[in-house]
Amino acid sequence: DAGVIQSPRHEVTEMGQEVTLRCKPISGHNSLFWYRQTMMRGLELLIYFNNNVPIDDSGMPEDRFSAKMPNASFSTLKIQPSEPRDSAVYFCASSLAQTANTGELFFGEGSRLTVL
Amino acid sequence: QQQVKQSPQSLIVQKGGISIINCAYENTAFDYFPWYQQFPGKGPALLIAIRPDVSEKKEGRFTISFNKSAKQFSLHIMDSQPGDSATYFCAASRGNDKIIFGKGTRLHILP
Numbered sequence: 001d002a003g004v005i006q007s008p009r010h011e012v013t014e015m016g017q018e019v020t021l022r023c024k025p026i027s028g029h030n031s032l033f034w035y036r037q038t039m040m041r042g043l044e045l046l047i048y049f050n051n052n053v054p055i056d057d058s059g060m061p062e063d064r065f066s067a068k069m070p071n072a073s074f075s076t077l078k079i080q081p082s083e084p085r086d087s088a089v090y091f092c093a094s095s096l097a098q099t100a101n102t103g104e105l106f107f108g109e110g111s112r113l114t115v116l
Numbered sequence: 117q118q119q120v121k122q123s124p125q126s127l128i129v130q131k132g133g134i135s136i137i138n139c140a141y142e143n144t145a146f147d148y149f150p151w152y153q154q155f156p157g158k159g160p161a162l163l164i165a166i167r168p169d170v171s172e173k174k175e176g177r178f179t180i181s182f183n184k185s186a187k188q189f190s191l192h193i194m195d196s197q198p199g200d201s202a203t204y205f206c207a208a209s210r211g212n213d214k215i216i217f218g219k220g221t222r223l224h225i226l227p
Binding site for chain 2: 004041042043045048056059091093104105106107108109110
């Protein structure tokens with residue numbers, strides 16, 4: 001079975017440019033999560049969706065970040081404009097659970113973003 | 117109160133030894149404590165999880181010990197192998213809230 005698929009795997013961009021990260025969750029999963037991983041802050045939850053509806057976006061750092069889930073098989077995380085401090089690995093994860101904690105999270109392989 | 121504090125930040129263990137990673141939490145309402153394992157270039161994957169109604173859970177060489185009164189839980193890896201070298205994250209959550217992850221422990225097993 002295909003796991004969570006993220007693209008691109010690597011992105012290098014210049015400050016001020018728009019960045020769009022994409023995620024395809026596991027088919028049948030009804031919850032989708034976006035995490036950011038850095039050495040300093042570890043794994044931070046940015047936002048999660050349940051049945052395509054954003055449930056908790058309190059982790060989104062600022063208005064430059066936005067996320068959408070137009071259907072059950074696709075989600076995007078957009079950063080506009082990007083800044084060097086946004087450099088990190090961004091993970092998408094999905095699960096079968098209705099809530100954020102009652103099921104196993106299946107992570108993608110991540111998108112490594114470098115903003116110069 | 118929402119934090120999960122993990123230690124050590126990094127750990128080096130000889131092959132065959134016991135690796136121990138510790139976590140502490142403040143929120144007594146947490147009711148689910150998973151551990152995730154992450155290999156370089158990969159996303160984290162669930163390794164083992166425990167709920168506070170038991171004090172220990174064992175799966176193969178991996179054991180979670182849970183001390184509810186001390187608000188601490190730990191991961192023990194028995195007979196550690198080079199293939200266990202990875203980053204390990206403890207986590208906690210309650211009810212419908214999001215999972216809170218520790219900052220991770222980079223484990224290196226010497227061959």
